[in-house]
Amino acid sequence: MTEDSLNWLVEWYARHCDGEWEHSYGIRIRTLDNPGWRLEIDLTGTVLENLPFHEIRHNYDDDISWWTCFLHDKSFHAACGARDLPSVIDVFREWAESIR
Numbered sequence: 001m002t003e004d005s006l007n008w009l010v011e012w013y014a015r016h017c018d019g020e021w022e023h024s025y026g027i028r029i030r031t032l033d034n035p036g037w038r039l040e041i042d043l044t045g046t047v048l049e050n051l052p053f054h055e056i057r058h059n060y061d062d063d064i065s066w067w068t069c070f071l072h073d074k075s076f077h078a079a080c081g082a083r084d085l086p087s088v089i090d091v092f093r094e095w096a097e098s099i100r
Contacts, residue, residue: 024042
């Protein structure tokens, strides 16, 4: 992920904050204990809410670099290794930008 991707995610979130949406929905980033990250992005009330996304899994050659992305309950979910948060944000960005 470049700084541009992080800024893009910040702007995506800001565009959906309308005084109501952000009170029930949003973006959550947490750590995992294996080690890694978990990313959840609520899609309710967005143009992505009902669009298909096919699960993606990627495993690198070592045990610490891996990721998976999928939809569940109108949210984009990703889990990844400790250094792979940029990759899953990029997956979300590419999918969201492909909808235009």
